[in-house]
Amino acid sequence: MxxxxxxxxxxxxxxxxxxxxxxxxxxxxxxxxxxxxxxxRLQYQYEVGQSWRNPDLIAPFDFPIYKTQDSINQEVLKAESQVVPIFLRDSVMEEKSIRKLEEELNIFYQYLTGYQKALEEQDSATLNRIKGEVFTRRFPIEIALALQRKEKLAPSLSKVKIREYADIIYKRGYLDAQPDTLGDIVALRVRPTEEVLVPVARLVFPSTIFNFTDRNLKFDSEVEKQLYRHLLSVHLAPNYRYSKKLTDEARQIARSLISPVYGKVTRGTLIIRKGELVDKRKGAIIRSLIIEKEKRVGSQxxxxxxxxxxxxxxxxxxxxxxxxxxxxxxxxxxxxxxxxxxxxxxxxxxxxxxxxxxxxxxxxxxxxxxxxxxxxxxxxxxxxxxxxxxxxxxxxxxxxxxxxxxxxxxxxxxxxxxxxxxxxxxxxxxxxxxxxxxxxxxxxxxxxxxxxxxxxxxxxxxxxxxxxxxxxxxxxxxxxxxxxxxxxxxxxxxxxxxxxxGLTSDLTYLELLDTNHPLLQQMARKAPGTFQHSLQVANIAEATINVIGGNGLLIHVGALYHDIGKLIEPQYFIENQSNGVNPHDELTCAESAQKIIQHVQHGIELAHKYKLPREIIHFIETHHGTTRVEYFYRTHLKQKNCKPPEDEELFRYKGPLPFSKETAVLMIADSIEAASRALKKPTPESLKALVNNIIDHKIKDNQLEKSNLTFNDITTIRKVITRQLLTIYHSRIEYPQEPAKAEEPEANEERMAESD
Structure with missing residues (x-):
């Protein structure tokens, strides 16, 4: 085993x-x-303001109540807004700027000495050159005008003052920024470990240095004022520069101090009952449970x-x-x-x-x-x-x-x-x-x-x-x-x-139902009897398969095309012989049987030529299974005194056998419909006997062994096909003829005389 x-x-x-x-x-x-x-999330889906539609929700474990993202964002914005910009002191820049001021002041006095000497010597060319190239371009013109008025400056005093003025500005705080972008307060990092909060109004900026010098510095003359204002505004660099890194670090620290939770729910607590209204508070608790559950599962x-x-x-x-x-x-x-x-x-x-x-x-x-x-x-x-x-x-x-x-x-x-x-x-x-x-x-x-x-x-x-x-x-x-x-x-x-x-849907079968299809058009013209036979088989087969369970559309289409092979030589099939000429009279029984059998192969070839679906080709291949062409086989036996042919396969279809309910029902409907046309006077009894005989013969010949038809299906098929045939061959009312008019006696006498 x-x-x-x-x-x-x-x-x-x-x-x-x-x-x-x-x-x-x-x-x-x-x-x-x-x-x-x-x-x-979708397991606990809910709507704020609506009823809780799930069963009572009880906390399965302890979990915190998380703030909503909006509330956290608002707290973050508030915390970040409370972080003031941080400016870092640059002491190296302070000393460098003061030296630059002194250098510029020395240059000024060099030109000033030359200018005063030329003024005493009344050297107009030198005066014009110095005034044009130096004072009007490098220094304010007000200085040149003041010098023309013979106002004098003390070089030693000026160097002391320029450093003093620079120190005043630097101690106040000279920032490299625009005051309208800073808010009310800034932080000045005066030393690595010392930070001072200073109101923006008390600080000095490049855009406000003129106003600051005018209000806070004292000058001995207008020339001195113009000179120092010019030097300080042009050559004094800010000693505090904005530190984005320090400011971002401060904001990060402020954000980190914000707690994402604001409460706690203990295990076993009833969160919400079924049908209870979900308000914002309960919604926040449910949301927190979802977040915590996702975290716990994610950690496992x-x-x-x-x-x-x-x-x-x-x-x-x-x-x-x-x-x-x-x-x-x-x-x-x-x-x-x-x-x-x-x-x-x-x-x-x-x-x-x-x-x-x-x-x-x-x-x-x-x-x-x-x-x-x-x-x-x-x-x-x-x-x-x-x-x-x-x-x-x-x-x-x-x-x-x-x-x-x-x-x-x-x-x-x-x-x-x-x-x-x-x-x-x-x-x-x-x-x-x-x-x-x-x-x-x-x-x-x-x-x-x-x-x-x-x-x-x-x-x-x-x-x-x-x-x-x-x-x-x-x-x-x-x-x-x-x-x-x-x-x-x-x-x-x-x-x-x-x-x-490579499969076929019902939509394709719908297209094949159209009688304007080239194959159906040819069949209606060349083989009208076969076409009518196919229509009848299609109706019988579909009605049957719908009762026992199957694809009615598929079997209907398969029935329409199952005999398309007869288009090649339609005259060899009795339903298409309307002129009384039968070409089988010139052939032997075996040759006639082969002519009949060949319509299956011809049908397969036409189906491939016209690209019919494989499911329809199955009906063409199997609608005769491996049955014999009984008429010519029996005729052969009669002609040979009941001697069987040497090769019985000449009288038998090549198959394959039907392998589904649809192909099996089509085989049965095809045989019964064709045989019913041979009944001279169809009656309910003869039709029922015909149906039973053909189905019994198919079963005895093992033609249905590969189909999945059950005994119950066979019984149903007998009843449905019999009912369909009775509908087709129902008796009709014989209409009475019109009564003859009364004839005259003379005419009746003449007719009697003729009949005699």
């Missing part, structure tokens, strides 16, 4: 398709684990969280695989089809994750203090799972996929029961409305139904949970409208998905 089990798994592992399916599932689980958010190892999330994803995904393996094995064992379903679910859950992060971002931005009452999770067009999967694989798979998508959203995206309920309702409406899609406008009606389902289920759930209409957040209904608009945009991806995965 152990050897058998080990051999079984060894063979499975060697199966490349099995390994691909395992890899596909691992990739899906890993991607889902990566994209799903990790947040507690991520291994346990990763394992738990992966396990949840695995379990939910196994539900889908279990359903498919039992009810839709052809999807389960097709890696392409399975990957499409997982891709669409991944796309929808990814949209939920993005919407959740957007909601969380908005909650952080508003700090959950304001009345932020939009849950952007409803922006995610989650109904695309129901729509896409239903279009490709039928409404049952679409319904199950929608349920699991809602479960992903409710459990893993940490939304409440509300989201799951609303999503299940909207997705189910989408699946139901697309069941019998025959026109493209049905999709747009579906969008309206989805919006109404979202809105009604959302309002109904909130009425039940809130106890009335007043507490409902109607702003979320606007998100449903945006959701539907996004669904329209995403819906266009269905054509891209068809090309990527």
């Amino acid at each position: 152990k050897r058998f089990i080990s051999l079984f798994y060894y063979r499975k592992l060697r199966n490349s398709r099995y390994m691909q399916r395992v890899g596909l599932m691992l990739a899906f689980i890993i991607l889902m684990t990566i994209i799903l958010p990790r947040s507690f 190892t991520n291994l346990s969280y990763f394992i738990s999330k992966t396990l949840i994803i695995f379990l939910i995904t196994m539900l889908l695989l279990a359903y498919l393996s039992v009810n839709k094995p052809r999807i389960y064992f097709s890696n392409v089809k399975l990957s499409l379903i997982l891709f669409v679910i991944l796309l929808a859950v990814g949209g939920m994750a993005l919407a959740t992060r957007l909601t969380e971002f908005m909650l952080r931005l508003s700090d959950m203090e304001y009345n932020f009452n939009l849950s952007f999770i409803y922006l995610a067009p989650s109904c695309i799972v129901a729509i896409f999967v239903s279009n490709f694989f039928g409404h049952r798979v679409g319904f199950v996929s929608n349920l699991l998508t809602a479960l992903y959203g409710a459990v893993l995206v940490q939304q409440s029961l509300e989201f799951a309920f609303v999503q299940i309702m909207a997705g189910s409406v989408a699946v139901f409305s697309l069941r019998q899609i025959r026109k493209r406008e049905v999709f747009f009606y579906t969008l309206i139904y989805i919006f109404l389902a979202y809105a009604i289920s959302y309002i109904a759930f909130n009425m039940y949970s809130q106890g009335g209409l007043a507490e409902i957040n109607y702003n979320n209904i606007s998100l449903f409208a945006i959701n539907v608009a996004l669904t329209i945009i995403v819906y266009n991806l269905i054509y891209v998905i068809e090309r990527i995965f």
